[in-house]
Amino acid sequence: MRLKRATFRHIEAEIYAYWDTLKRIEELRREIILSGESPVAVAAGQEGYAESRVERRGTRLADSILLREMERITKAIADTYARAREEGRKVIWIKYGLAIDWEPPPEIKAQMEGRNRFDLTADQMADIASMDRATFHRYRSGFVYGIAERLGWY
Structure with missing residues (x-):
């Protein structure tokens, strides 16, 4: 599904x-x-x-329903992020700019410096991560689906 x-x-x-x-x-x-x-x-x-x-x-x-829901979502993101491997964390940082208790490698930081992640294509992001476009999408989708699963939305 x-x-x-x-x-x-x-x-x-x-x-x-x-x-x-x-x-x-x-x-x-x-x-x-x-x-x-x-x-x-x-x-x-x-x-x-x-x-x-x-x-x-x-x-x-x-x-507070709002507060509980916000906490639930941020916890799901943090928990899913904690389970991600090094390559997955690179993809997450390049795509979303998210690094929780992790520092991206200096060479990737240098490549992203001065660039707007919203203007980059998936191919450009995959090149920065030194991986194939399909692999990049697999890590990205895996992260989003992992969060959805933790939230009960999938």
Whole structure:
């Protein structure tokens, strides 16, 4: 079974935005935790249970659907990346600019310097990675499908 084109593109967009998503996760956490920075007041809840603003903030943090989904996606990307081999990581870095706890080889960095990865063709990217175009696509697709599998989208 193949991924739908829109799903494949969506996963690629999430890969491109990986670092921005991590920053946004931290911002959301900070906003939830720091919202209503006033002294803690205890009031009776609807069911008669004591409820405080701290408890409500904690519940909002735990229940934030957006936050959980963003964390789930970034974890799937990081886990799939951690399983990738050296050649796969080269492809991922050339295509998406993603390097998690890994440094691309200096010769590949030098070849990519001053180039916009969005303007490169698949053949040019494969040449930079010193591999055949089909191999390049296999690594790229394998990474995206691995993420889709971890997310349950495939």
